[in-house]
Amino acid sequence: MKPLTPPSREGSVRKLAVIAICIVLPRVGAAQQGPVELEDITVIGTRTELSVLDNPRSVTVINQEQLERQAPRSIAEALRDVPGIELVDSSVPGMKRLRIRGESSRRVTILVDGQEITDHSTYGTPILINPAAVERIDVIRGPSSVLYGAKAIGGVVNIITKTGVPDKAAELELGGTYYSGTSGKQGWVSLGGTSGDLDYRVTGGLAKHQDQRTPEGQYTDTGRLENTAFENDDISAHFGYRLGSAKNHYLALKLDQYRLDSESWKDPSTITGRPPAIAGVTDFTIDLPERDRRKIGLFYDATNLGGPVTKVHVDAYYQTVDRLFENTVETFTPAGSGRSALASFNEVRSTSDDVITNYGVTGQVDLELMPGHYSILGAQYLADVLETDKTTRVDVSPRPPFPPGLYPIESASFAKARIDTWSLFGQDEWSILPDLRLFLGLRFNRIETELEEIRSTQLTSEPGSSTDNELSSSLALVYDGIENATLRALYSSGYISPTLLQSFGRTSAGGRTVFGNPDLKLETADNFELGVRYDAQGLILDAVGFYTRAQDYISTVDCGTAGTDCPTDSSRGTPNRIYANVDEATTYGVELLTQYTIPKTAITPYASAAWTRRQLDFDELSTTNTNVPALSGRLGIRYERELSGWSTWIDLFTRASTSVKETLPTEEGPVTREVDGWATLNLALGGFYGAGDKYRLVLEFNNITDEEYRPLLDALPGVGRSLDLTVAVRF
Numbered sequence: 164m165k166p167l168t169p170p171s172r173e174g175s176v177r178k179l180a181v182i183a184i185c186i187v188l189p190r191v192g193a194a195q196q197g198p199v200e201l202e203d204i205t206v207i208g209t210r211t212e213l214s215v216l217d218n219p220r221s222v223t224v225i226n227q228e229q230l231e232r233q234a235p236r237s238i239a240e241a242l243r244d245v246p247g248i249e250l251v252d253s254s255v256p257g258m259k260r261l262r263i264r265g266e267s268s269r270r271v272t273i274l275v276d277g278q279e280i281t282d283h284s285t286y287g288t289p290i291l292i293n294p295a296a297v298e299r300i301d302v303i304r305g306p307s308s309v310l311y312g313a314k315a316i317g318g319v320v321n322i323i324t325k326t327g328v329p330d331k332a333a334e335l336e337l338g339g340t341y342y343s344g345t346s347g348k349q350g351w352v353s354l355g356g357t358s359g360d361l362d363y364r365v366t367g368g369l370a371k372h373q374d375q376r377t378p379e380g381q382y383t384d385t386g387r388l389e390n391t392a393f394e395n396d397d398i399s400a401h402f403g404y405r406l407g408s409a410k411n412h413y414l415a416l417k418l419d420q421y422r423l424d425s426e427s428w429k430d431p432s433t434i435t436g437r438p439p440a441i442a443g444v445t446d447f448t449i450d451l452p453e454r455d456r457r458k459i460g461l462f463y464d465a466t467n468l469g470g471p472v473t474k475v476h477v478d479a480y481y482q483t484v485d486r487l488f489e490n491t492v493e494t495f496t497p498a499g500s501g502r503s504a505l506a507s508f509n510e511v512r513s514t515s516d517d518v519i520t521n522y523g524v525t526g527q528v529d530l531e532l533m534p535g536h537y538s539i540l541g542a543q544y545l546a547d548v549l550e551t552d553k554t555t556r557v558d559v560s561p562r563p564p565f566p567p568g569l570y571p572i573e574s575a576s577f578a579k580a581r582i583d584t585w586s587l588f589g590q591d592e593w594s595i596l597p598d599l600r601l602f603l604g605l606r607f608n609r610i611e612t613e614l615e616e617i618r619s620t621q622l623t624s625e626p627g628s629s630t631d632n633e634l635s636s637s638l639a640l641v642y643d644g645i646e647n648a649t650l651r652a653l654y655s656s657g658y659i660s661p662t663l664l665q666s667f668g669r670t671s672a673g674g675r676t677v678f679g680n681p682d683l684k685l686e687t688a689d690n691f692e693l694g695v696r697y698d699a700q701g702l703i704l705d706a707v708g709f710y711t712r713a714q715d716y717i718s719t720v721d722c723g724t725a726g727t728d729c730p731t732d733s734s735r736g737t738p739n740r741i742y743a744n745v746d747e748a749t750t751y752g753v754e755l756l757t758q759y760t761i762p763k764t765a766i767t768p769y770a771s772a773a774w775t776r777r778q779l780d781f782d783e784l785s786t787t788n789t790n791v792p793a794l795s796g797r798l799g800i801r802y803e804r805e806l807s808g809w810s811t812w813i814d815l816f817t818r819a820s821t822s823v824k825e826t827l828p829t830e831e832g833p834v835t836r837e838v839d840g841w842a843t844l845n846l847a848l849g850g851f852y853g854a855g856d857k858y859r860l861v862l863e864f865n866n867i868t869d870e871e872y873r874p875l876l877d878a879l880p881g882v883g884r885s886l887d888l889t890v891a892v893r894f
Contacts, residue, residue: 171706180529193784200226201705202840207301207321209590209602210310210539211529213807216696219246219639220603220709221304221754230297232812232849234340234887236349236372237326238297238322239290244797244818246754247304247318251287251877255451256375257393263304263778264711265750265791270659270686274311274321276417278460278480281314281521281547283662290322291421291456292399295351296366297536298325305709305752306657306690308635308855309604312543312586314370316657316688316713324417326401328355329841338891344865344882345391347372353606360405367398376870382431382880390448391879393425405772407465415462423454428879432836445508453487472521474529484519504886507563512556520548536596543586549663550579576619578661589866590637598644604637610660614667614681629666632778633658647699653692665717665742678729680742688713701760708753716746746784748789752776767801781828788824788835795820811850818843827875838865841872844882850891861889 201216208220215222223245235241237257243250260268268287273280275292282288303311303319309892311319328334339350348371353363371394374387382388403415428451460480464557468475494509527541558571590604591606613628661683664670668679692705723728729741757767773796777789799816819842827833849861869884 177573180629182730185519194848200224201696202701205301207303208542209320209592210527211592212893215705216649216698217635217641217643219600219653220655221640221692221694221709223302225302226274227298229384230294230849231856231859231891232234232300232847232861233344233891234863235294236342236345236347236370237290238292238294238300240367242300242302242320242476243665244771245302245304246756247775248302249674249791249878252879253286253394253881255425255449255880256372256391256428257395257423258291258451258454260289261286261467263302263318263322264709264752265748265775265789266713269662270314270316270657272307272311272314272319274319275419275458276324276359276460276462277321277478278458278482279314279521279523280456280482280484281519282435282483282484283519283547283549283664285662285664290320291423291454292322292324292419293351293366293368293399293421294326294370295336295353296397296399298323301650305653305692306655306688306711307637308608308633308657309588309606309637309655310590312545312608313584314608314659316686323599324399324419325364326402326403327357327364327367329357329362329644332356332358335894336891337894338859338889339887340887342372342883342885342887344376345372345374345886348377356399360410362403364401365399365849367396369396370394375879377880378869380871382873384877386883388428388767388880390426391428393423394419395423396422401639410466411467413462413464415460417458417460417462419456419458419460421456423451425451425454427451428505429655445495446490450489451487452489453485455485456482458482463468470843471530472528473531474527476527477525479520479522480651482520484514484517484521486519488513488517490514490516494776509817510558510560514552516552518550520546520550522546537592538590540589541587543584543588543889545584545586546581547663548579548581550577551668552577552595570683576669577617578614578667579616580612580667582660584610584615584660588676598642602637602641602643604641604709606635608633608635610685612660612663612666612681617667619669627667629681631660631685633685633687639784648695648697651692651694651696653690653694655692656662657688657690660685661717661742676729677770678722678741681692681787682719683742684715684744684810686713686715686717686744701762703756703758705756706753708751709751710751713748713750715744716748716779717742717744720745721741747780748777749780750775750777765802765804767803769801770796770798772796783827783828784833786826788826790823790825792820792840792875794822797888806850806861809852810852810856811848813846813848814836815844815846818845820874823875836876838873838876841870841881842868842873844868855893857893859889859891861883861887863887 171548203215203224203226204212205224206212208218209220215224233241238261240248242248249265251260252258261271262268263271273288280288301321305318307315307319326771333356336353351368353366373392375391377388399419401417406412417542463477465475490513492511496507523545525543527539530538542858554575556571556573562570586608588606591675593601595601614626635656639653642650664683666679670677688711690711692707692709697704700840720743722741729739752775755772760767774794775791776789779789797816797818799814801814803812822840824834824837843866846864852858865885873880
């Protein structure tokens, strides 16, 4: 954190500029470098095919054209401008996560081809998938547990991977991107095609990035962020086969492997001695040499079946995630502090070697049982299994003579826990009037959580289990009686079950232990929305106002607080904490997307906006400083034309945000952190050439004014002035 100084005239002008930009355009929503399409068909909002224009939920679609006009290092970055979405990485490069409407990443459901990725960490699920393998991305903003179950308090992101190339026996695509901001290189190769009733695709990629370039200032005095290098590789495959006399049955097999090796950036404020620095910490390092995901998925779809059954869908998958975390913390204890009469340097080395196994099956039947009704019925089973090995080694220099042989202190633990979720869900779309449709959905969930095994050199806990039943509901009205427009109203609910760490985990840091609590309740949320969409005469408008109330948030409290008791830890006399349901959150705001193509020109000004207000009610504190920008956005102007056989575009835009604050309760009282408001100027241009867009060129000039900024408190500082260049060719 920067020391407090009187605001300079330049700083005041910058803040006024940011506020002005954000008032005009709070946050760029779907300002991908391509045209917005409300006619895109998606299944994410209703689990049935429906256009964005007619959807009852807050839905955004990132289609193939929009993806190919970007040069993202990750799929998460392709979503950075969707309204309500913020990117976080908890200072770990290459491991981007998504927050939706201020909800933490662990409260957002991440799907790949409709199948869930889980992580069971306090940070949430990182999106580990090669952008070159992705066909499109569908997003729901707001609670959506009726259709997608647990974790959907914030929303749902479904990443749909590519299938075979139609009408070609084989098509080879080669591509690569250079990122000057990280001296990074990313390349991919993809081979796909269709032969008779069989379609296939195989995609592979490699990426390697060096330490990130950032303007010199409060975060670095060298122009580089140390420990922000990362590398990854991946390979995926798809095989599909059509059968039946009408070719209306489709079987598919998908395979995927993604491997990531990353480091962790150290925020200088954590070792300066000023809040929120960790007291006494002189240095720390974090290494994440392994974050690997492997998956196999099977799919079956049948359409045009005749009679009341219109569609049948079944899918099943098996997935593993391997995580290796290594942490070293060095602290200094002055003479006379605690039990020591001498000054000492302390070193704590911790490792966590985890394996997460997910598998499940989903079945859905679409029905038209009577005129004016379109119904779906479905069932789902999901299993999440976590096995974790943890080790800790504590050493002191100089070592005290008494008692002899005390240091180093070494401890180890192993735990195996699981969550099994059974669900039944249904939805009915009822045409009440020719221009008015009602969507009613229900979902019943049974969640069984079990600690199967635990071993520890310091602590012994008995295996245990718990069971929760949850009924989620949604109700929506869509009116399309106005030409080229739809009005909508929505109520939806969401829930998330405690992670296995929160239920059964045991973590230590700073001399304090945090215990899991098997008696935790589900976190729940209720959401209300009013929205309008319009698409005609070159004008596109998509606006929504929302109000969400979340309850029984899980946080940590001192042992003995709120009726919670911790297991006895005989190794230390330090105060400990335990997870408990103590917090609430209220969020409301407005999200806006609009663009207008000027008649008889190829010029399109666009804007996308979100104004968000979020209040957290802790057990000890109520605050609106919740690490969510009140106003942020993107404002731009795009020009498109055919030029010598090239379909070209140029896009000049600014991204901006007001300041972000976060207040958290501590033993010494509330502590507030803050990052300043910011604005960046950016230019993107590119083009497609040849039949089937054979050649692709994308050039992005980022942060042209070399602004020093940090988007959020749990995000890395932004890249300085940089250039990204993408070249791809199809044969």
